[in-house]
Amino acid sequence: MVQRQGLDAENVLQAAVEMADTQGVEGLTLAAIAAKLNVKTPSLYNHIKGLPDLRMQLSRRGLMLIKAAMVDAVIGKAKDDALLAVGFAYVNFARKHPGLYEAISTLPDYEDPELKEAGNEVVLFLLRILAPYGLSEEDALHVVRGFRSMVHGFASLEHRNGFRMGLERDESLRRMLLTYLKGLRASVD
C-alpha cells in the first residue's frame, strides 16, 4: 500500500532549496518539506540527520553556487571590471536565491570544516582578483574584508527591504563599488 517516492538526499535538499527561496529560511519546516514530497515527516530522516543538518547542507550548497557564479562572472575580466562583475554576481545571486543566500549568511555552524573550506576558497578567489593591484598581503586582506562587507551589506539590506527610496538599486551598487575602487587607486598611487 505504501508507495515509495524514490527520495534521496539530493531530492530532499532540492525541495528545501525551493522552499527556502520562496518562503524564507525561518519558514522552512520538515513538515512542509515532507508535505511537498508527499511523504510523512519521519520519512525524511532516512535521507537527512535532522533540521540542523539540512540547514547546514543548504549553507554548503549556497556557498558552492555563489562561488561558482562569481567565478563565472569574472571570465575575461580584470581589475576594476572584474571586481564590479563579482560584486554584481554576488548581489544577483542573493536576488535570485534569497533562501540560499539567507542560509549562507546565517551560518548554523561556524566550525563545519566544509563551510570553512568553502569560505576560504572565496577569500582566495578574491585575493587572486586583487593580485594585479600589487597590494601587500595585509593590505589585500583588508580590501577583501571591505569588499565582502560592501556586497554582503548591500544584498542583505536589499533583501530586508532596507532600500525604500525610489532610486535605482543597481546604480547604488555600482557607485558604491566604483567609489571604493577609486579610493583604492588613490591610495595605491
Place this chain on the structure above:
Amino acid sequence: MVQRQGLDAENVLQAAVEMADTQGVEGLTLAAIAAKLNVKTPSLYNHIKGLPDLRMQLSRRGLMLIKAAMVDAVIGKAKDDALLAVGFAYVNFARKHPGLYEAISTLPDYEDPELKEAGNEVVLFLLRILAPYGLSEEDALHVVRGFRSMVHGFASLEHRNGFRMGLERDESLRRMLLTYLKGLRASVD
C-alpha cells in the same frame, strides 16, 4: 499563594533584550523568558501580544538605541571624521548588543509604521552629515546606501565569525570607510 512579580511590558522587554544579547534571537523563547522572570509562560501575555509582537518591540528598541549611539558619536565632528565615528558607533553597537542588532537586521515587519519612521530618521541623520559634501540629493542618497551597506555588512560578517584571518578588525573597518571616503572626495573634486 500566587506571588505577583510586578511585571510590566518594559520588564518583559528588558528580559528579552538580555536573553537575545546572550543567546541570540533564534534562541529567544517565551518559555525561557518566563522562566527567567519566575513566571509561567501564559502570564507573559498580560504584557505582550505574543512572540512576533515581542520581536517587533526588540527591533524598535534596537533601532532607537543604535540611532542614539550614532547621534552621540558625531558630536563635535564633521565630514570624514563624523562619518568614521558613525561607522564605528554602528559597529560597536552591534558588538555590544548582538541580539538587539540581530533584531534590527532581521526585521519582522517591514511595514510597521514605527519601524519605518525610525529607519527614515537614520537616513535623514546620515543625509545631514553628508550635507557639507555638497552632493546632489540623488548622489547623497546613493552614498547613504553605500554607507549603510558597508557598516551593516561589516557588522553582520563580524557577528557571524566571517572574519577568520588574524587581522585587526577595527583597522579593516577604518580602511574600508577611509578608502570609500577618499573615492568620494576624488569624485567630488
Place this chain on the structure above:
DNA sequence: TTTACAAAACTAATGACATTAGTTATTATA
C-alpha cells in the same frame, strides 16, 4: 473598613513541530 473591579498570575487544553523507536513493505542483490 468593607466592597467591588481591574489586572496579574495561574491551570488546563490545543495544535504545530522535531525527533526517536519500532514496524511493514518494497526493492535490489545474492
Place this chain on the structure above:
DNA sequence: TATAATAACTAATGTCATTAGTTTTGTAAA
C-alpha cells in the same frame, strides 16, 4: 527465489506558542 538493506510508515514524546477560563491580589470607591 530467498534474503538483506532500506524507504516508508505509525505511534509516542517533548518542546513550544497560544487561547480559554479561573483564582487571587491590589487598589479604589463606597
